[in-house]
Amino acid sequence: MKTPLTVSLAMLGLALACGVRPVAAEGGLQPYQMVRSLQLVQDRIADGDHAALPMQRKLLELVDTRLRAATNEDFADRRNFQALMIYAMSGGNPSTVADSLARLDMDERDRAAGAGVLGYLTGDMAQARAAMMTIDPTAQPPELAAFLSLVKGSVIAGDSPSAAILLLDRARLLAPGTLVEEAALRRTVSLAATQRQPAKFMTASEQYARRFLRSPYASQFAEAFVAGIIELKRTLDLPRIEQTIAWMTVEQARTIYLRLARNAAIDGDADILEFASRKAREHRAGTVEQGDPRGDLYSSLSSVTSETVEQTLERLRALDASRLSGSDRALLQAAKAIAAEVVAPVTAAVPPPSGLQPARNPDAAVEEDGNARVQSARSRLDDIDKLLAENER
Numbered sequence: 019m020k021t022p023l024t025v026s027l028a029m030l031g032l033a034l035a036c037g038v039r040p041v042a043a044e045g046g047l048q049p050y051q052m053v054r055s056l057q058l059v060q061d062r063i064a065d066g067d068h069a070a071l072p073m074q075r076k077l078l079e080l081v082d083t084r085l086r087a088a089t090n091e092d093f094a095d096r097r098n099f100q101a102l103m104i105y106a107m108s109g110g111n112p113s114t115v116a117d118s119l120a121r122l123d124m125d126e127r128d129r130a131a132g133a134g135v136l137g138y139l140t141g142d143m144a145q146a147r148a149a150m151m152t153i154d155p156t157a158q159p160p161e162l163a164a165f166l167s168l169v170k171g172s173v174i175a176g177d178s179p180s181a182a183i184l185l186l187d188r189a190r191l192l193a194p195g196t197l198v199e200e201a202a203l204r205r206t207v208s209l210a211a212t213q214r215q216p217a218k219f220m221t222a223s224e225q226y227a228r229r230f231l232r233s234p235y236a237s238q239f240a241e242a243f244v245a246g247i248i249e250l251k252r253t254l255d256l257p258r259i260e261q262t263i264a265w266m267t268v269e270q271a272r273t274i275y276l277r278l279a280r281n282a283a284i285d286g287d288a289d290i291l292e293f294a295s296r297k298a299r300e301h302r303a304g305t306v307e308q309g310d311p312r313g314d315l316y317s318s319l320s321s322v323t324s325e326t327v328e329q330t331l332e333r334l335r336a337l338d339a340s341r342l343s344g345s346d347r348a349l350l351q352a353a354k355a356i357a358a359e360v361v362a363p364v365t366a367a368v369p370p371p372s373g374l375q376p377a378r379n380p381d382a383a384v385e386e387d388g389n390a391r392v393q394s395a396r397s398r399l400d401d402i403d404k405l406l407a408e409n410e411r
Contacts, residue, residue: 049088050097052081053104057196060108064197066232082111085118093122100162106135107165115139127157131166138169146173155188164192168202175205179213200230204239211246216253219246220262227265240270244277251290260297272301276312280346311337312346331358 056077062070085102092098099122106115119132130149137145150173155166171185186206190199203226210219223246226239233239243262247254263271279294298312334354339347 047084048095048098048101049081049084049092049105050095050101052077052084053101053108056081056108057104060197061195064195064200064230064233068234071234078105078109078111081105082114085114088118090121090123093118099124099128100159103131103135103162104165106139107169110139112136112139127153131158134173135166135169138173143173147177150174155185160192164189164196164198167192168198168205171202172205175209179209183209183213183215183218195229200226200233200235203230204235204242207239207246208242211242211249214250214253216250219250220254220258224262224265227262231266231270240274240277244274244281247278248281248285248287248290251287256293263297268301272298275301280312311339311341 056074059070059074059077063074082105085105088098093102102115102118106112115132115136119136122128122132124132130152134146134149134153137143137147137149146169150166150170153166153170155163155170157163158166167185167189171182171189174185175182183206186202186209190202193199203222206222207219207226210216210222223239223243230236230239247259263274266274275294275298279291279298282288282290282294331354334350337350339350342350
């Protein structure tokens, strides 16, 4: 038996195939039917169907055209107003949303929702926050409430992070398995890290890893996950991190461990660096980059000014710089220069002419010169680390 959504998808598919733009003619699709189809496509994207991305763009264009042709009679159907809001929060055209809202006769609740969503869509966070603070998303039907919870949680995160996390939780509970849940989990990972909530951070990270690693936005999760581990490193359990990364493919896991090793090297965190470097080496098997020099580079950084600097310099010189990114090649050159400076022979100072100043023990002068050189090298390494850290942010 065909449902209305199945019929609408079939009609949209035919329209897409024929290059026809559905309009408000009798028997045509209503905005809410088209937006449901858009949501279905977006859920496929969240599940890893990257081939659906062009379809999403085309559907957004079709919905845009349909909304511009919509009449007040169309918007008398409450479902079409909700569709307008969902379209806006799904990456819709701001001018279409603004024009549609301007000609609608709305009550105070809908006017505030429209202003908040439009502010979010146009990047006017002040307007979005002011309007959203007056909105109770749960007063809307679940489908719209999920989107409003996501948007409100996003715009109030800076001022009310605890309330924002609760709203993001509600968004994903109202729309499980959808792009709304995917986005809510990603934002929760970042917010839990900045709010120093390790349990929430790890729970959200594992839930994302289990469900949405094939999403086209998974790289944003990876960045937030690595940054959160560095931020919360003193309160996290390394086996729990391993457990979360275990949901990833070998390639994804190795990428995470290498990013983690790089950040730990920049921060001078020996424990995290050793852990991440070791796990990255374990995940070499079966990858096409078994000779990837990044792990060796990152693991060598912590010993550039140590007692084993000679061996470190040899390893650094043996690395294939052509296989590194531009920023990592600069890091390699800086590390080699510092290591070379540390191991360079120290020349004793030439004593001044007799009578000008007290004579010094030449050995003491050599030792002072060596200490100063190591101190200078460490200072330079610290400066490089700061620059790299700024670049990472």
